[in-house]
Amino acid sequence: MSTTSGKAQRHSQFVGQDKPRRNAIRHAHGRGRFVDDIAFGNLAHLAFLRSPYAHAEILEIDTEAARALPGVVDVFTGPDLVDICTPWVGKLDHFSGLRTPEQYPLAMERARWNGEPVVAVVAESRAIAEDALDLIMVEWAELPAIIGIDNSRSTNGPILHPQYDSNVAFVMNLTAGDAKAAFRDAAYIVEDTLELGRQTGLTLEPRSIVADFDPSLRKLTAYHSTQTPYQMQDVFVRHFNLSEENVRVISPDVGGSFGMKLHVYGEEMAAVAASIRLGRPVKFIADRMESFLSDIHLREHKVHARMALNSGGEILAMEVDDATGIGPFSVYPRTSAMEGNQALRLMGAPYKMPHYDGTLTVLFQNKAPTCQYRAVGHPIGVTVTEHLVDLAAKAVGLNPFEIRRRNIVTQDMYPHTTATGYILERLSHEECLAKLEALMDYPKLIAEQKEMRERGIYRGIGIAAFIEITNPGPAFYGIGGARISSQDGCVIKLEPSGKIRVSVSVTEQGQGTETIMAQVAATYLGVDLDHVDVVTGDTERTPYGGATWASRGAGIGGATVMKAALAMKENILEIAGVILQGEADDFDLVDGQIVDRSNQQVRMSLAEIGRIAYFRPDTLPQDYHPQLSVSRHFVPQGTPFDFTNGVQASYLEVDVETGIVKLLNHWVVEDCGIILNQQLVDEQIRGGVVHGLGGVLFEECLYSENGQMMSATMADYLAPLASEMPDIQIDHVCTPTEMTPLGAKGVGEAGTAAAGAVVLNAVNDALRPLGGTLRTTPLTPERILKALGKI
Amino acid sequence: MKPGLFQYVRADDVEKAVSLLQEFGDEAQLLAGGQSLVPAMALRMALPDVLIDISSIAEMRSITLTDDVLRIGAGCRYVDVLRSEDVARAAPMLVQAIPFIAHEAIRNRGTIGGSLAHADPASELPACMLALDAAIVLQSASGARTIAAEDFFLGTYSTALDEGEMIIAVEIPAIAVNQHHRFLEISRRSGDYAISGGAFVLEMDAGIITAARLAFFAVGDCAVLAGSEALLGKPLNAETIDQVAQRVGEEITFYGDLYNGIGAKRQITKTLTRRLLAQFPGMEL
C-alpha cells in the first residue's frame, strides 16, 4: 500500500490494524440474536395471501372460513387499515416530475405485482396462519400485465396506473458541453444497446420484524431487521400517528442488508398495524419465497449508448438513453429514481470526457418494485461505459490499457468535475491503472491467451475503471424532503472500571461496523481495544443518526466516534490533572494509563480515574464536576460525496461448445483513502465483487410473459457459490479525503461497481476471434451460444 | 413456508411399511431422506395426510455383491453407496456419478430409493440405472416384483410404481471385464441439477464396440437411452463420435428448462456426448 499523506501516521495503535469482526466469535458459537431468536410472551404470527397475478382487479375477498379456523386471531385486508395507517408516496422534491401513487400496507382495489400482499392473517402460529391462507377465497379479474421495458414504454399498450397518461414515472435529462457537435466531429463513433437483468437482494437473514404495541401507553417497540432504525422510527411515528418518544426501533443482529433493508415494505407496516389492532406482539419473518417475491429488486435497465472519440482515441462525448423498469411504485422513502439517476451520472465518470447527453426514463411495470441496493447504479454506468471503451479500443486500434490511460482523469486535474456533474476531490486513476497492469502481469496473460487460442481454448481479459459514490453529504435525502438524517451521533461513557462504552448511530449488518468504531475509539482515546464496547441499533440507547447505507458507516460514523473519543480524552486528562495536581496538558492517555506527557511515565490507571470520579468525588476540589460521558455529532461537509476510485480486471475461459464461463482470476486495485482495517476492507471488496459476479453470470429475477416470477426459489435463482468464484486479488492506493478528520472514504460498493463490467468485457474479448458479442446479462450459456451462432 | 398438518408414523420393517401404505392409500407418502419431499411440503406443493417414515428400516440399508449382482437397498443413502467397496468394484459408474448429486449435506440424507421414486428428469441416478441395465425391486402388501429400469421411468415425476408399492432395492449386473463406465454432466454451478448429463456403458472387443447403453438426463421428460446403436460394430474414433453425437441430437425429444431452451439443450448434449465418449479407453490409444 502506498500512502500519499501524512494522515495515516497520525493514527496510533488500532486504526489501520487488521482486527477480526468482534461479533464473529459470538455468531460462530451460535449466539447470534436475530429478530427470530428473541422470545416473546403472547406472540402472534403473521402470514400473507399474495397476489397470484401480476395485475388484477380484486373483486371480492371472502375471509369467513379463515376467521373460523381455530388459532386464527385476526384477518384483515387493505381497506381495513385505512384508519390505522396513512398511505405513503415514494417521491423526493429534487426529482421533480417523479410521479407514483399512494401506497398502502396491503393492495387496495388492485394487485399490481405477482407476490404483492393482499390479505393478512394473524394466528397463534405461522403454520396455522398459512393454513388459514388456504381458506381465503378471492375473486380476481385479471388485467393485462406490463412486463418488459419495451412493453411498458410502448405508447399504445396498456397503462398501469389509470390516472396517468403513460407508464413513465420519471424522465431526467443531463447534458454538458455540446455532445451533438462532438459526435459530428468525431473520428470514431461506437454504439451498442445493453440489457441488464433484474436481480434481488438475497440476504442470509430475511426481512424480519416483531412489532410490540402497548396500548396502555400507545408505545410501539419494533424489533426490526433494518439498516436504518431512526428512519423506521420516523416512518412508524408518522404513518401510525404515534409520538416519537413512544416509538422504539431495535435492530439486534442483522444478517445482511445491502440496501435491501432500507426501504418501507407493506408487510412490516402490516405487522405494526396488526400489533396495534391486537395489542400484542406480532411477528413477520419473510420466508425465502416471500423474499424473492417482495424484497426490492434492482438493476433492470436497457441502455442504448454511443461514444464519440477523436483520432487520438480521446473520448469526446457519450450519448446515453437509459430506460429502467421499477415495478408498480417508486419505493418509499428513497424513491426508485435514484438508481437510474446515479447510473446516468456515473457514465464516463473516470474519464476526461467533456460532452454528455443522457436521458433516463423510469417506467412502471407489473413486477416487484426495484430500489437502492449495494452499488446503486454503479454496475450500469460502469458496464455501459466500459463496454463502449472496449469497442472504441478496437475501433481506434489501441489496447485496453492504453485507451484507458489516454482518457482517465489525471493527477493534475483535481479537483475535477465530471461531465455528469460529480465533483471529485482527489482520485488516483493513473496509479491504480499502473498497479493493476503490474499486478495481473498483463503481457504474460496476453501471451497465454494467444497461445491458448491456437489450441482452441478461448480465454478473455477484461478491465474496467470505476468511481464509487461514498459518504454522502448533508444534502443527500434531506434536500428532497425525506426525513433521513445525513449526520451521525456518538456518546462515549467512561465506566467506573475504566472501560469505555461507545454508543453510535451507525449500524452493523455483518460488515464489521462495531469493530471499526471500537478501533477508532480505542485509538483516539488511547485505551486497549478490548476495553471498548460498542452499542448500535437501538433508537432509545443510541444518538439519532443516518445509520448505515451508501458506504457511509466507516467514513462518517468513524469521524463521529473520533470526535467523541477526542472529547472524552480531553475530559479524562482534565480529571487526571485535577487528581494529580497538574495541568491536563501535562498528561496523556496511553494504553489505558495516564502518563506524564514529558517522559511517558505511568501515573495512574484509567480504572483509578473511574474509581475516584464515581465513588470518591469527595476527594476532589469543591465545585469540580468530572464529565464522565460526552456526546458529539458529525455532519459531513465539503463536496456532496467522497468519491473513491479503482480498477478491476477479470481473466476467464469460455467453453465455446457449452457457453459456460469459468472465472480464472480477478483483480481489484482500489483507493478508499485511509484504511481503518484492511481485513474488513478486503472482505468488503471481495464480497462486493462476488455480488457483481453473481449479477453478471447467474442471478436473474425471471418473469413469464404474464408476469409470474419464475425464479422465486434458491433452486431457480442462481446465487454465486464459492465453488465458481475465482481468487480475488486486491491491492490498494491511499488518497485520504480532507472532507472528514479521519480521512477514510467508503468501500462497501467498490467491488460490485465493476465486477460485472470486467466479466462482460472479458467474455467479449474471449469471443472476439469467433465474432460474437454479448449484450445481455446475466451471461447464460444459452445467450453465449446464441452470440456464437451455435444455436 | 410451513407444511400443512400431517400425521407421522414410523415403519421399522418393510412389512409394516407396505401394510401402512395399504391402509392409508394415496393419503400417505413415504418419507426417506426427505430431501425432495420435505421442501415440497414446505412449499405446500405436497400435502400428505400421513407420512410413513421408512428411514430406519434396516433391511433396506444393505449393499451386497453376490453372483455378479450388486444389490443396493433402497434406503441406502448416497454417502453409503459412495463409500461401498462392492459398489466401487461392481458399478464404478455410481462412484463417478454421486459426487455430482447436490452437496454433501444432501448426500448424507438422500436415498437411492427416494431418488428413483421421485423420478426427477434431471436426477443422475435414474440415468445411471438405465445405463447399467438395472432392475428395480418393488414390494407391496400383496407381494414383490422386479421391473427393468427401462420400464420404470415413465415421465416427469412419473414411474411404474403402483399404489401401495414401494422400492426396496435395485439390482445391478456387475461390470464385466470388457465393459467401461463413464459419467459426466454439464452444469453452471457445481452441485446443480445439470443442463445435460450422460451415463454411458460401453462394451469393447479388440477396439470395436460390441454393446452400448448411452443414457441421458436433464434433457427431456425423463432419463432416456439414445444413440447407442450408432456405436455398434465401430471403433471409437472421431468419426464415430461425430455420428453418435448427431444421432443423439436427433433422437432425444428435448425439453427446455428455465434457462436453457431446446436449442441450447441439444447443442450442450451433443457436446457432452462427444466429451464423454472421448473419455473411454479406446480413445486414449
Ligand SMILES: Cc1cc2nc3c(=O)[nH]c(=O)nc-3n(C[C@H](O)[C@H](O)[C@H](O)COP(=O)(O)OP(=O)(O)OC[C@H]3O[C@@H](n4cnc5c(N)ncnc54)[C@H](O)[C@@H]3O)c2cc1C
Ligand atoms: C439443494 C438440493 C439439491 C439437490 N440436487 C440434486 C441433484 O443434483 N441431483 C439429484 O438427483 N437430486 C438432487 N436433490 C434431490 C435429492 O437427491 C433427494 O434426496 C432425492 O431426490 C430424494 O431422495 P430422498 O431419500 O431424500 O427422498 P424423499 O424426499 O424422502 O422422498 C422423495 C419421494 O420419493 C418417495 N419415496 C422415498 N423412498 C421411497 C421408496 N423406497 N419407495 C417408493 N417411494 C419412495 C417419497 O414418498 C417421495 O414422494 C437435491 C436436493 C436438494 C435439497
